[in-house]
Amino acid sequence: xxxxxxxxxxxxxxxxxxxxxxxxxxxxxxxxxxxxxxxxxxxxxxxxxxxxxxxxxxxxxxxxxxxxxxxxxxxxxxxxxxxxxxxxxxxxxxxxxxxxxxxxxxxxxxxxxxxxxxxxxxxxxxxxxxxxxxxxxxxxxxxxxxxxxxxxxxxxxxxxxxxxxxxxxxxxxxxxxxxxxxxxxxxxxxxxxxxxxxxxxxxxxxxxxx
Numbered sequence: 001x002x003x004x005x006x007x008x009x010x011x012x013x014x015x016x017x018x019x020x021x022x023x024x025x026x027x028x029x030x031x032x033x034x035x036x037x038x039x040x041x042x043x044x045x046x047x048x049x050x051x052x053x054x055x056x057x058x059x060x061x062x063x064x065x066x067x068x069x070x071x072x073x074x075x076x077x078x079x080x081x082x083x084x085x086x087x088x089x090x091x092x093x094x095x096x097x098x099x100x101x102x103x104x105x106x107x108x109x110x111x112x113x114x115x116x117x118x119x120x121x122x123x124x125x126x127x128x129x130x131x132x133x134x135x136x137x138x139x140x141x142x143x144x145x146x147x148x149x150x151x152x153x154x155x156x157x158x159x160x161x162x163x164x165x166x167x168x169x170x171x172x173x174x175x176x177x178x179x180x181x182x183x184x185x186x187x188x189x190x191x192x193x194x195x196x197x198x199x200x201x202x203x204x205x206x207x208x209x210x
Contacts, residue, residue, distance in 0.1 A: 001028045002066070004065045005021065005023075006032070008063060009021055009032060020059075021038065021039070022040065022042075022045055023040065023041075023043075024043070024044060028040075029041065045066070045079075046078065051079065057082045064079075065089075065109075066090070069089075069093050069096050072089035073103075076100070077105065087106050089107075089109070090109050091108040091109070091110055092110055094110060138196065143207045145186065145191060149208060151206075156181050156182070157181035159206070161203060164195060170185075170192075171190040171192070
């Protein structure tokens with residue numbers, strides 16, 4: 001069980017919710033069970049027999065927060081078939097997140113977007129400067145889209161290196177907006193990006209390329 005699962009269990013336990021956990025590793029199950037005095041089952045959230053064994057249909061909510069998008073989505077879909085009313089999946093890939101919600105998963109949580117939303121709040125309150133470190137391994141950069149850039153007319157979701165950056169704001173002469181995947185870049189837009197530090201130069205070249 002990863003850090004996200006542990007934090008969720010701890011917080012929900014503190015708030016008095018009746019909860020149970022599941023993990024593939026028996027040692028982790030015993031550790032979490034003893035630490036929080038809850039039931040933690042050894043099993044796989046995508047294994048139908050495992051879910052039958054723990055009587056998943058008796059639960060009101062399933063949180064699937066492993067490090068694998070496909071596992072979380074499939075686990076939630078199976079739980080939904082068992083009658084679980086609410087399902088929440090951790091999905092890092094934004095395209096998969098949209099698909100998951102179309103398939104009926106109640107909510108998807110993208111860690112990168114959650115971070116971006118927090119950062120966006122900071123940006124709105126206090127304009128950031130170019131290349132501002134915000135956390136270990138992550139930097140904010142601001143780039144103006146010039147008319148010579150080959151990205152003009154492209155949808156955000158079609159821009160390369162999508163795993164290296166996340167766009168959190170677009171500004172023009174009139175307003176600032178929160179970008180959506182199908183937004184089309186135009187000359188004069190000023191984009192604010194969260195970028196992995198090791199990819200800053202590559203991303204800046206990408207957005208400035210002719």
